[in-house]
Amino acid sequence: MIGKKEFRGLEFTVNPSVLVPRPDTETLVEAALEVLTQKPLAEAHRTCGSRHRVIKALDLCTGSGAVAISLKHEMPELDVYATDISADALEAAKTNAVSILSPNSIIHFFLGDIYNAFPDSRLPTPDSPFSLITANPPYIASGEIQALSPEVQREPRIALDGGVSGLEIIKRIIDGAPGYLRSGGTLLLEADPRQMPDIAILLEKRGFFDIQLYKDLSDSQRVIGGRFEK
Numbered sequence: 001m002i003g004k005k006e007f008r009g010l011e012f013t014v015n016p017s018v019l020v021p022r023p024d025t026e027t028l029v030e031a032a033l034e035v036l037t038q039k040p041l042a043e044a045h046r047t048c049g050s051r052h053r054v055i056k057a058l059d060l061c062t063g064s065g066a067v068a069i070s071l072k073h074e075m076p077e078l079d080v081y082a083t084d085i086s087a088d089a090l091e092a093a094k095t096n097a098v099s100i101l102s103p104n105s106i107i108h109f110f111l112g113d114i115y116n117a118f119p120d121s122r123l124p125t126p127d128s129p130f131s132l133i134t135a136n137p138p139y140i141a142s143g144e145i146q147a148l149s150p151e152v153q154r155e156p157r158i159a160l161d162g163g164v165s166g167l168e169i170i171k172r173i174i175d176g177a178p179g180y181l182r183s184g185g186t187l188l189l190e191a192d193p194r195q196m197p198d199i200a201i202l203l204e205k206r207g208f209f210d211i212q213l214y215k216d217l218s219d220s221q222r223v224i225g226g227r228f229e230k
Contacts, residue, residue: 007066010073012096014064017088019159021066024216025136028190029070031214031223032057032134035186036075054079058180060114060135060173061085063159065093067134068107069100081108081130083117086158114169115176129182135173136190141166167198174202181228188225196221 005014007021008029014020036055055078059068062082072080084090090111097107110117139162145153152160162169170189177187187208191199200211208226216222 005064008070008074010070010100012064012066012069013092013099015088015092016154017086017156018064018092019136019155021064024218024222025066025190026070027214027216027222028134028136028188029067029074031188031212031225032067032071032132033074035132035188035225036071036078055132056081056130057132057134058083058130060133061137061159061169062093062109063089063136065096065107067136068093069097071134072097072101072105072107076102076105079108081110083110083112083114085111085113085117086156087111089156089159114172115180129180129185131182131185133173133177133181133185133187135170135188137169137173138162139166139170139191139195166192167195167202170195170199171202174199174206174208178207178228178230181230183230184227186225186227188223190223193220193222196224199224 003014005012005020008026012021057071057078057080059080059082062068062084065082068080068082071078082093084093090109094109138160140160142161142164145160170191173189181187189199196213203211203226208228211226213221214223
């Protein structure tokens with residue numbers, strides 16, 4: 001089934017290969033914009049001597065492309081990369097990027113499992129890592145999926161199932177993030193509010209600091225993030 005869904009005032013095409021973008025995920029975009037517009041980050045990237053330096057952002061598990069496309073739409077100067085393990089989902093994201101963004105506004109899409117989407121598991125430009133990584137990964141425990149509403153259960157299981165604990169993919173994202181972040185870069189994750197204490201511990205153990213929580217429209221903790229210093 002193909003339909004339309006509004007997200008941050010933009011119209012996205014959705015199909016059975018992607019999660020339907022939800023208002024809660026707008027919290028992830030808002031948190032990302034807050035991080036990207038912080039004065040120290042902006043100043044550090046605008047100039048490097050006399051050279052202009054572009055801010056790079058990576059959106060993992062991009063699905064319909066809602067987060068990546070919204071960021072590019074609201075910050076056209078941002079250099080956005082996006083990955084997904086599903087070829088069908090990635091095609092949906094590319095279609096949405098073409099229909100929503102201006103012709104000269106480009107997002108770099110890569111097919112594969114999280115960071116392995118990049119050739120040889122490395123950045124396309126290894127000398128210029130990301131200032132921000134965002135992800136709305138699968139975070140529902142496998143045993144809880146059958147209790148979800150019929151509407152949600154019709155969505156792709158690969159985009160829902162976070163393994164036995166619900167944190168398996170989140171752990172992999174946290175473990176790999178330091179290799180893809182600039183010094184002082186930020187990782188932002190959407191997850192179940194009940195998972196936030198465990199995710200905070202995972203972030204701290206991996207060396208992230210300045211852990212921040214961001215609330216959604218229902219006043220629940222929906223997004224968590226931290227910075228990494230090299």
